[in-house]
Amino acid sequence: MNLREPLLEAAITLLDKGGPENVTLREVGRIAGVSRTAPYLYFASKSALLAAIATQELRALERTVEDLPRETLTAWDMLWHAIRHYVSWAQERPERFKLVFSTWESESDELRRAADRAAELLVELIVRCQDEASLPKGDPWVLAAAIRAFAHGAATLELSGHLLVQDRQPLNAVYLVENYLAAIPFLAPGNDAPAGPQRDLARKVG
Template identity: 45%
Template sequence: MPENTREALVVAATQLMDVGGLEAVTLREVGRRAGVSHMAPYKHFTDKEALLAAVAARELEYLGSAMTKIQEHGRPAEATLRLAMHEYVTWALAYPVRFKLVFGVWSTDTGSGELGAAAGTARATLGQIVAAAQRTGQLPPGDTERLAALIQALAHGAVDLALAGHVSAQGKGNAGPHDLVDDLLGHLRASAG
């Protein structure tokens, strides 16, 4: 059970979004589902975009936290990176509307604050994992941020293609998103050698 009204509203919006897409999320319906008045959401969010930004921030916080937990297990750096990217892919495939929301276009105002901070933390955590793999020679040296962007872009694109039916382990491409992440990391490891 959410600890406060704002969190209850974010949870309600996420549930509505998971079932009916972004169109299903209205401040009135979110309030109703959260068990508060239809005006209560306006005390916490200026509009629907602000509420969706809070949902996106919560998802990025989840991803950052999941990567941090994976990082804390003391595995070899490349195994940590592989597990972190598999977590990213698994989350994106399980929650495609959340995935599209988080990585959608945000206005400058909405993209700052809570959402910007969550995105920065998640990106920094991925960068730390990539840097550790570079230091141990499991990934090639060079611009860590650029390499992290390459790895995330492959995972992101593979998920997009899988969601659209353009790649699958038993069909087009002969590989699903997890397989493609593994392939890229294998190629990167070989080029680091």
């Protein structure tokens, strides 16, 4: 009997309730209904277990992008859906979000491959947006890094309660990222307005 999935589910339950500090291999075994030493047959250490959770979360994010209907959505629509899902995931699963983007204590080839693939998928979307003229030309890796950094920062600030506007009212990270994406075409030299369907969104920024 393969206990890997039940053990991962138990570990995620503990993670969601109290962060990485709340996860121990013995407690994972107890919640999964197996001996407290059984988890060691599948995960050499707590760090390896946390790396497996991070890998699973990254792959779930990747599937969200890969499953988008390319036949009916523009590249811009796909990019927006992907970024919106990323920010919503951070809001709904904050401990998983923090784990995935924390310093990894375990050298895991699977985790590295999952992280690389997630980055590649975002770059592929950026290139498609550039091809349809909804984003400006330029190094797609740099643009992808900027979008990802902004989305990550907005999500992190909202989680910590520091995403505020002038009247010190909370600002929604999804709304902020939406307006940031809409403003990107203005940053390209010689561009006076976005070429894609984000034109109406951009009016909110000004």
